[in-house]
Amino acid sequence: MRPWPAAVTVSRMVGIGQTPPGGTPARATGIGATTLRDVTEDGPHLLDRNLLLLVTVGQGGQEIDFVRHDCRPGTLLWARPGQAIRLNRRGLDAVLISWRPEDLPDDRWQPTGRSGWQLAGEDEDAVISEVSQLVVDRERHAGTPLADDLLRHQLTVLMLRIALLTGGTAVHPDTFHAFTVAVEQRYAVTRRVEEYAREVGCSVRTLTRACLAATGRSAKQVIDDRVALQASRLLACTDTPIAEIGRALGFPEPTNFGRFFHRETGHSPGAFRSALTGQPLDAYDPGPHRLRTTAFHKI
Secondary structure (H helix, E strand, C coil): CCCCCCCCCCCCCECCCECCCCCCCCCCCCCEEEEHHHCCCCCCEECCCEEEEEEEEECEEEEECCEEEEECCCEEEEECCCCEEECCCCCEEEEEEEECHHHCCCCCCCCCCCCEEECCHHHHHHHHHHHHHHHHHHHHCCCCCCHHHHHHHHHHHHHHHHHHCCCCCCCCCHHHHHHHHHHHHHCCCCCCHHHHHHHHCCCHHHHHHHHHHHHCCCHHHHHHHHHHHHHHHHHHHCCCCHHHHHHHCCCCCHHHHHHHHHHHHCCCHHHHHHHHCCCCHHHCCCCCCCCCCCCCCCC
16 A cells, blocks of 8 residues: 655645635635545534545445445545535544536446445555646646646546446446436426336336346335435434425325435334434434435436
């Protein structure tokens, strides 16, 4: 394993990608860098940008969309905008790179379907090299005319290297991909498989076969998974009343929302929120929690 360069320094940021009160963003691009120990929020909270986390020392767990990832040096995690994240600063440190979707608009080649990698050998050396150079240049060239272009280029190279870890972009079959795009746009409006099949341009049977092939879940289950995921995010990361969350997700009656959420996760909405609020990551026991998020890694 290549040692992490001791000379690399990063700016302290308030939270993740946030602007200090009364301050201005350090870079017009919005590409940020910090260390895990300098993050001021543990979460859970919803991301408004992409976040790469590369563990440099220690061991511990990090959580993305209620899935725990065991980490050690060389672990690389990628959380997307809209996902719920809880960061654990006990016993480990990491470098964090953050950017807004508009900072890297061409995402056709970005790896989808995965949130984590355990790097080793030449792959680890290459990613560490790209991350460390991006961090150094972000500090060295602050305010210079070409700084934004340089950072975008370096971030693009970094994401290309990550895409190569799995042999390039993971492309879903057309029917399933079109379905997930449609679900992402309308999951709070309808959970009817027939409407999505009509929008995708196939039969319900064809759509279900595509979902089973891609995820092992039926089309109806994929839709319900997405609704349950968003409900979990809002319950964990906001103080929005439960009834209001239910209405926003298409459940006019709180009892129907509670019944749906319990069926999907094994918890009532109130119990789920209480279990997560104020609990450190290593202390949280999800019990029979059954939330499935595998179809929606890139939101």
